Amino acid sequence: xxxxxxxxxxxxxxxxxxxxxxxxxxxxxxxxxxxxxxxxxxxxxxxxxxxxxxxxxxxxxxxxxxxxxxxxxxxxxxxxxxxxxxxxxxxxxxxxxxxxxxxxxxxxxxxxxxxxxxxxxxxxxxxxxxxxxxxxxxxxxxxxxxxxxxxxxxxxxxxxxxxxxxxxxxxxxxxxxxxxxxxxxxxxxxxxxxxxxxxxxxxxxxxxxxxxxxxxxxxxxxxxxxxxxxxxxxxxxxxxxxxxxxxxxxxxxxxxxxxxxxxxxxxxxxxxxxxxxxxxxxxxxxxxxxxxxxxxxxxxxxxxxxxxxxxxxxxxxxxxxxxxxxxxxxxxxxxxxxxxxxxxxxxxxxxxxxxxxxxxxxxxxxxxxxxxxxxxxxxxxxxxxxxxxxxxxxxxxxxxxxxxxxxxxxxxxxxxxxxxxxxxxxxxxxxxxxxxxxxxxxxxxxxxxxxxx
Amino acid sequence: xxxxxxxxxxxxxxxxxxxxxxxxxxxxxxxxxxxxxxxxxxxxxxxxxxxxxxxxxxxxxxxxxxxxxxxxxxxxxxxxxxxxxxxxxxxxxxxxxxxxxxxxxxxxxxxxxxxxxxxxxxxxxxxxxxxxxxxxxxxxxxxxxxxxxxxxxxxxxxxxxxxxxxxxxxxxxxxxxxxxxxxxxxxxxxxxxxxxxxxxxxxxxxxxxxxxxxxxxxxxxx
Numbered sequence: 001x002x003x004x005x006x007x008x009x010x011x012x013x014x015x016x017x018x019x020x021x022x023x024x025x026x027x028x029x030x031x032x033x034x035x036x037x038x039x040x041x042x043x044x045x046x047x048x049x050x051x052x053x054x055x056x057x058x059x060x061x062x063x064x065x066x067x068x069x070x071x072x073x074x075x076x077x078x079x080x081x082x083x084x085x086x087x088x089x090x091x092x093x094x095x096x097x098x099x100x101x102x103x104x105x106x107x108x109x110x111x112x113x114x115x116x117x118x119x120x121x122x123x124x125x126x127x128x129x130x131x132x133x134x135x136x137x138x139x140x141x142x143x144x145x146x147x148x149x150x151x152x153x154x155x156x157x158x159x160x161x162x163x164x165x166x167x168x169x170x171x172x173x174x175x176x177x178x179x180x181x182x183x184x185x186x187x188x189x190x191x192x193x194x195x196x197x198x199x200x201x202x203x204x205x206x207x208x209x210x211x212x213x214x215x216x217x218x219x220x221x222x223x224x225x226x227x228x229x230x231x232x233x234x235x236x237x238x239x240x241x242x243x244x245x246x247x248x249x250x251x252x253x254x255x256x257x258x259x260x261x262x263x264x265x266x267x268x269x270x271x272x273x274x275x276x277x278x279x280x281x282x283x284x285x286x287x288x289x290x291x292x293x294x295x296x297x298x299x300x301x302x303x304x305x306x307x308x309x310x311x312x313x314x315x316x317x318x319x320x321x322x323x324x325x326x327x328x329x330x331x332x333x334x335x336x337x338x339x340x341x342x343x344x345x346x347x348x349x350x351x352x353x354x355x356x357x358x359x360x361x362x363x364x365x366x367x368x369x370x371x372x373x374x375x376x377x378x379x380x381x382x383x384x385x386x387x388x389x390x391x392x393x394x395x396x397x398x399x400x401x402x403x404x405x406x407x408x409x410x411x412x413x414x415x416x417x418x419x420x421x422x423x424x425x426x427x428x429x430x431x432x433x434x435x436x437x438x439x440x441x442x443x444x445x446x447x448x449x450x451x452x453x
Numbered sequence: 454x455x456x457x458x459x460x461x462x463x464x465x466x467x468x469x470x471x472x473x474x475x476x477x478x479x480x481x482x483x484x485x486x487x488x489x490x491x492x493x494x495x496x497x498x499x500x501x502x503x504x505x506x507x508x509x510x511x512x513x514x515x516x517x518x519x520x521x522x523x524x525x526x527x528x529x530x531x532x533x534x535x536x537x538x539x540x541x542x543x544x545x546x547x548x549x550x551x552x553x554x555x556x557x558x559x560x561x562x563x564x565x566x567x568x569x570x571x572x573x574x575x576x577x578x579x580x581x582x583x584x585x586x587x588x589x590x591x592x593x594x595x596x597x598x599x600x601x602x603x604x605x606x607x608x609x610x611x612x613x614x615x616x617x618x619x620x621x622x623x624x625x626x627x628x629x630x631x632x633x634x635x636x637x638x639x640x641x642x643x644x645x646x647x648x649x650x651x652x653x654x655x656x657x658x659x660x661x662x663x664x665x666x667x668x669x670x671x672x673x674x675x
């Protein structure tokens with residue numbers, strides 16, 4: 001009896017053991033299946049060995065990924081582009097070397113988490129981050145980052161500024177403000193984080209400034225010899241007979257054109273450098289001014305058989321620099337006449353602000369439309385028409401025909417117009433008129449300059 | 454210790470989050486005021502009159518932050534009843550934004566004067582006034598950095614810097630006031646007198662900010 005009980009017990013024990021074993025293997029298989037669906041399960045190995053092999057494999061994989069991650073991190077750290085990573089509470093998580101240099105982040109150590117605003121007092125950067133987070137779209141922003149020096153907390157620098165009672169001039173003022181032109185690219189990351197790339201535009205800005213300076217210097221150097229060449233040519237014209245006379249006459253024409261170009265370039269440079277200085281405001285009657293310009297251009301218009309059509313002649317007063325504004329309309333109407341076919345017209349339309357307008361006077365605007373009857377601008381030229389020396393191919397071909405070389409513009413006309421209008425606090429746009437298809441230039445000028453100017 | 458380390462615990466309470474938000478707003482407002490000051494400097498010494506337009510917009514934003522921060526501080530103080538350093542932080546913020554807002558106002562005034570001043574040829578004092586303005590900006594930057602770092606020694610440090618501005622103010626005042634044989638109108642001299650006065654006031658407000666930072670950390674007023 002005891003033997004039977006023993007065997008029964010043994011049987012139950014073995015049964016339980018086998019069932020446990022089965023369950024254990026089943027679980028192992030499930031784990032293997034779920035974690036590495038692609039792994040080749042060699043049936044000759046025991047399940048435990050398979051799991052061990054799988055773990056080693058995963059471990060290896062993890063190390064590879066970690067290595068890869070370190071390489072990327074190292075690359076970003078050394079990248080020539082600034083990179084910042086901001087968490088959802090605007091704290092700086094990490095930034096690379098270039099970003100630290102660009103934004104002068106000198107009070108931060110890797111691993112430290114601090115509010116970005118504590119380290120970089122840049123409102124624009126803060127806005128960029130906020131906009132990126134809110135829109136969840138990549139954002140781009142250009143701005144000048146200024147860095148004001150401060151007196152550091154480091155002990156040796158405290159002593160250097162100790163001479164508070166010494167005369168003002170002997171103080172070591174390092175208070176110069178440095179600035180750098182930046183372009184920031186914001187990218188939304190998961191969990192409200194934001195990644196920012198920073199591009200240093202400063203070399204580009206400096207390059208374009210030095211180019212403008214060099215050209216202005218060159219123009220300045222060219223002016224005097226050109227004037228004397230023109231004088232000599234003028235003298236020669238009187239003393240020569242044909243055919244030499246004709247040659248010199250052509251030389252004189254070209255020289256005059258060149259010196260006009262040089263003069264205009266210098267004007268433009270001056271306007272751009274010092275837009276407010278170079279203007280002298282007075283009260284101008286726009287009607288009188290436009291009529292006088294029309295009068296000047298009458299001969300040219302008659303030659304081209306183009307009428308200057310100025311229908312509603314309403315007297316409008318505004319504050320402006322009279323000679324500069326005359327130049328604006330000369331250039332615009334001259335362009336209009338040149339681009340209009342024979343027996344057509346150039347329309348001048350002035351829209352004055354309504355007298356009962358509720359706006360304060362300094363916010364009232366005058367709109368002047370100048371619409372020619374030509375074929376209008378080529379669509380691809382429209383964004384560039386106000387650039388210096390920009391010419392569409394069409395007028396370039398016209399330029400080469402000798403008969404109109406003196407009438408051909410310098411390529412600076414619209415650039416000058418734009419600078420003058422901007423200096424007045426106005427704006428100018430170029431488009432094609434939807435109905436006539438002709439070139440349509442719209443100038444918007446403020447009625448009065450804010451009394452500050 | 455830094456401003457943001459004030460509230461770094463794993464379990465963040467509602468109060469700590471609100472405090473963090475106010476801190477950010479104060480720093481933002483500081484950045485705006487710094488920008489205003491810079492614009493006024495450009496307007497005065499680089500004759501960049503565009504700055505006069507930009508600053509009007511900035512001033513509106515500064516005012517908005519001022520009101521918002523003051524309100525939030527008052528709400529936090531009444532509803533959360535903070536103690537010790539948190540209380541000092543909030544009460545100092547309430548005072549400090551007032552100083553910041555004043556600096557912004559003075560900056561806007563400076564641009565208005567700059568616009569009036571462009572009509573006249575540059576005065577020979579202008580270089581020195583420029584150095585004074587640079588120095589006041591350095592003081593503002595130093596006190597804002599001190600605020601971010603919660604630097605207890607800031608008050609004393611900025612006070613020393615302020616002495617330099619006071620001395621410069623006295624000397625410039627004497628130069629302007631005792632000038633003889635002046636040709637033409639007195640407006641430029643009047644304006645310059647007001648400008649150095651404004652700069653001196655701005656520097657004073659910077660000192661106040663730095664002293665309030667010291668108060669937050671130490672709890673002592675000096």
